[in-house]
Amino acid sequence: MPDATEPVALEPVQHDAGIVATGLARAFGAVQAVKQIDFAARPGEVTALIGPNGSGKTTLLLMLASLLKPDAGTVHVGGVNLGDDPRAARPLIGWMPDTLGVWETLTAREILISIGRLYGMDKATSAARADDLLQLVKLADLAAQPSRVLSRGQQQRLSLARALMNDPSILLLDEPASGLDPGARIDLRNLLRKFAGEGRTVVVSSHVLSELDEIADAAVFVAAGRTVRNQTVKEADAQKRRYSVRGLDHEALLDGLTAQGVPYTVPAGQRRAEALVDVATEAQAADVLRLLVEHGVSITAFAPTVGALEETYMSSVYDHESGGSATNPEETEK
Amino acid sequence: MKLGYAAGVRTVVELELKQRLRSKSWYIMLAVWFVVIALVTALAAYTASASWNGGEADSGTGQLMFELVAGFVLLFGLLVAPALSANSITGDRSGGTLAVLQNTLLTPGQILWGKWVAAWVAALGFLVVTLPMIAWAVSYGDVHLPAVPVILLMSAVELGVACAIGVGISARSSRPLFAVVSTYLVVALLTVGTLIAFGLSLRFTQEEIVDYEVVNPKDPYSQLEHDPETGRLLGEDGEPMTPVEETKVYEELDAEMQNYVYNPEDEICTERSYERTIVHTERTAWLLAANPFVVVADAVPVEPNVYHQGQSSYSPDGPIGAIQVGVRSAQAGYDGPNCVDGERQVGPAEDPRDLAPMWPLGLGVQALLAGILVFSGRRRLVTPAGKLAAGTRIA
Numbered sequence: 001m002p003d004a005t006e007p008v009a010l011e012p013v014q015h016d017a018g019i020v021a022t023g024l025a026r027a028f029g030a031v032q033a034v035k036q037i038d039f040a041a042r043p044g045e046v047t048a049l050i051g052p053n054g055s056g057k058t059t060l061l062l063m064l065a066s067l068l069k070p071d072a073g074t075v076h077v078g079g080v081n082l083g084d085d086p087r088a089a090r091p092l093i094g095w096m097p098d099t100l101g102v103w104e105t106l107t108a109r110e111i112l113i114s115i116g117r118l119y120g121m122d123k124a125t126s127a128a129r130a131d132d133l134l135q136l137v138k139l140a141d142l143a144a145q146p147s148r149v150l151s152r153g154q155q156q157r158l159s160l161a162r163a164l165m166n167d168p169s170i171l172l173l174d175e176p177a178s179g180l181d182p183g184a185r186i187d188l189r190n191l192l193r194k195f196a197g198e199g200r201t202v203v204v205s206s207h208v209l210s211e212l213d214e215i216a217d218a219a220v221f222v223a224a225g226r227t228v229r230n231q232t233v234k235e236a237d238a239q240k241r242r243y244s245v246r247g248l249d250h251e252a253l254l255d256g257l258t259a260q261g262v263p264y265t266v267p268a269g270q271r272r273a274e275a276l277v278d279v280a281t282e283a284q285a286a287d288v289l290r291l292l293v294e295h296g297v298s299i300t301a302f303a304p305t306v307g308a309l310e311e312t313y314m315s316s317v318y319d320h321e322s323g324g325s326a327t328n329p330e331e332t333e334k
Numbered sequence: 335m336k337l338g339y340a341a342g343v344r345t346v347v348e349l350e351l352k353q354r355l356r357s358k359s360w361y362i363m364l365a366v367w368f369v370v371i372a373l374v375t376a377l378a379a380y381t382a383s384a385s386w387n388g389g390e391a392d393s394g395t396g397q398l399m400f401e402l403v404a405g406f407v408l409l410f411g412l413l414v415a416p417a418l419s420a421n422s423i424t425g426d427r428s429g430g431t432l433a434v435l436q437n438t439l440l441t442p443g444q445i446l447w448g449k450w451v452a453a454w455v456a457a458l459g460f461l462v463v464t465l466p467m468i469a470w471a472v473s474y475g476d477v478h479l480p481a482v483p484v485i486l487l488m489s490a491v492e493l494g495v496a497c498a499i500g501v502g503i504s505a506r507s508s509r510p511l512f513a514v515v516s517t518y519l520v521v522a523l524l525t526v527g528t529l530i531a532f533g534l535s536l537r538f539t540q541e542e543i544v545d546y547e548v549v550n551p552k553d554p555y556s557q558l559e560h561d562p563e564t565g566r567l568l569g570e571d572g573e574p575m576t577p578v579e580e581t582k583v584y585e586e587l588d589a590e591m592q593n594y595v596y597n598p599e600d601e602i603c604t605e606r607s608y609e610r611t612i613v614h615t616e617r618t619a620w621l622l623a624a625n626p627f628v629v630v631a632d633a634v635p636v637e638p639n640v641y642h643q644g645q646s647s648y649s650p651d652g653p654i655g656a657i658q659v660g661v662r663s664a665q666a667g668y669d670g671p672n673c674v675d676g677e678r679q680v681g682p683a684e685d686p687r688d689l690a691p692m693w694p695l696g697l698g699v700q701a702l703l704a705g706i707l708v709f710s711g712r713r714r715l716v717t718p719a720g721k722l723a724a725g726t727r728i729a
Contacts, residue, residue, distance in 0.1 A: 028722060067433055069718035086718055087439070091335040095437050101430025103349065105356040117345040118438035120337035146356075162434065166335065 018042040018201045019064060019170060023073035025225075026059055033059040034070075035225035041203050041218070043169070046196045048216035049205040050313060056225040057205045058098055061174050064203070065095040078170055078201075091119065094168030098175045098205075100155045104148035108139055108158050111147060112165055119166040126165075133161040138187065152179040160188070171195060171202045177211060189215050213307035223317045236308035239315075243285055244305050246274045248298040256297035262288055276305065337439040346440065346448025347455070350422065354456050363414070368463050371406055375467040378402045394651030396474025401652025403467045404485045408630055411460055411493045412525060416517035419453035419500025423711070424513040442715035446501060446708055453497040458490060480635045485654065488630040491697070495626070496521055498704035505711025520707075521626075524700065528625040532664075535618035540611050546673035547608065548601040553594060554587045556601070603673035616667030623696035624703075631657035632693040665689050
């Protein structure tokens with residue numbers, strides 16, 4: 001993970017690339033979908049946008065995609081201030097909405113070619129790029145089919161290809177994995193990593209935290225229309241986490257933990273030889289494992305109980321929500 | 335990346351037309367349309383034919399058929415155009431494809447132009463399908479040929495206006511059904527509403543005048559005097575005639591009438607005055623201007639002999655000519671006093687043919703209305719979007 005050591009900074013210094021949004025607010029009538037969101041995503045990274053239903057994720061992405069005007073705050077995308085010149089940012093942005101809009105009677109290939117034409121490509125260039133992208137999202141076999149016969153997952157992949165037609169340097173993906181089968185999810189993951197590797201700015205919103213864990217370099221947590229937390233995955237990994245330790249023999253495992261002075265709990269109703277330990281850092285986790293092994297305990301499994309992002313989600317978003325401030329405006333999330 | 339204005343419009347048109355041309359309903363509508371128009375034309379041909387009229391074909395059959403078809407095309411076109419246009423943007427909005435278009439380099443103007451052109455082209459398809467019928471009418475040989483291209487052109491323009499109204503309303507509204515119904519209402523406002531408004535306005539143009547009876551020395555009938563009580567003719571002695579005398583007088587008169595041709599200029603004003611109400615249609619005739627049928631009919635060159643037989647009696651062969659004559663007469667104000675200062679007032683104040691045509695005014699009003707609707711719809715297409723209608727999602 002390149003450049004992930006620094007915490008995400010929101011200073012205007014970064015306006016030349018990526019996405020920097022500060023102080024965003026947006027209401028739909030009486031419903032305040034976004035109250036106060038600060039968001040940053042850097043080129044070469046995959047930034048996860050995480051939050052419960054109705055937390056304002058889609059509204060935020062619409063503002064970043066230059067489709068929705070914020071009531072307050074500013075957005076810079078690829079160095080362009082959307083408040084000043086939204087049109088200048090359009091060529092840079094690839095946006096994949098959460099609702100699948102397809103022209104039903106057009107074929108997948110025709111849709112992509114038309115979109116390419118709307119970015120000013122000539123017919124040949126657009127057709128060539130459409131074919132490449134159909135190959136990339138593995139829809140080449142269905143290229144000549146009307147898009148209404150595509151399954152949800154296939155339409156989702158078509159939608160991704162559509163978002164890529166203009167070769168965007170900023171990718172905004174709203175729940176891209178929903179409806180995809182496991183194989184397609186892995187493909188998507190690899191694709192997003194590849195895009196980030198090419199120096200693009202990739203923003204992904206999703207509920208599936210374990211998936212984001214593997215691809216995200218940074219995460220922005222939102223709840224009830226507010227940024228709850230900005231975090232890099234390095235930071236997430238460094239936070240206090242709970243590890244599950246399993247050994248061959250329950251007694252030996254607990255003895256070992258006691259002898260090394262590691263506090264632990266035993267999960268209730270667990271028949272296997274398992275103990276839970278809280279560690280502050282990954283380094284400390286490694287220490288615990290090393291000490292146990294040196295003590296002669298036979299360890300069969302040693303792993304975080306939940307993913308790093310889920311840990312943050314539970315500690316910041318879920319707590320925030322339980323505080324009772326969450327609302328579910330229908331305008332922002334289905 | 336640069337997107338030329340025309341190139342963007344063209345791509346939107348292509349996208350839109352491809353979708354329309356691939357839906358079955360489009361062809362079914364065209365087929366139904368063709369059958370209906372064919373029936374109307376055939377019926378007109380039959381009723382004017384020799385077999386219907388006892389061995390002698392009507393003159394002006396081709397003209398009647400042609401104008402009937404043209405009138406139907408306009409009528410049905412105005413019924414179809416709102417359906418074709420009013421869903422074009424609202425449908426994309428509810429289908430989630432509008433935001434996809436907005437996120438490309440397209441400007442709101444390009445989207446509107448593209449949707450409008452596509453809807454218009456689709457509406458013109460209905461005009462094209464009727465060309466065989468028009469050719470059939472023309473084959474009768476009595477169609478006033480200069481009228482043909484003008485009627486087709488003006489009908490096409492009117493369909494374009496209806497489509498623009500539909501697209502403008504479509505851009506404004508978030509519910510497809512609302513957009514379609516509103517468009518129908520606006521089109522109905524133009525077609526029926528203008529008529530109603532004109533009809534109602536006549537109440538305010540009424541005037542009570544004192545007029546004088548006229549006699550026509552060349553028309554023996556006009557010199558007859560009737561007994562106000564019995565209704566019988568008065569004899570030279572001033573007494574009512576007996577039925578036998580009356581019949582005899584009538585027979586003599588009929589013989590005299592053989593070579594009589596009515597001409598108002600022959601009439602002489604009498605001293606016998608009476609009160610009557612006249613209607614100044616010329617004061618509110620402009621209300622009719624924005625009616626699509628009036629715009630088309632008013633612009634059409636009518637065969638010269640329609641106005642030939644004297645200024646107060648026109649005999650158009652078909653509905654379009656009838657509308658034109660009716661509107662021009664209303665515009666001229668045909669209803670005036672018969673006599674002023676003992677002078678017989680002949681015909682309308684102005685020759686209908688010399689009047690300034692009304693269709694530019696009507697087309698202007700329509701264009702203004704469509705323009706306002708499209709412009710206000712454009713505001714709803716601007717991104718980043720400010721105000722959204724309650725309950726709408728942008729994507």
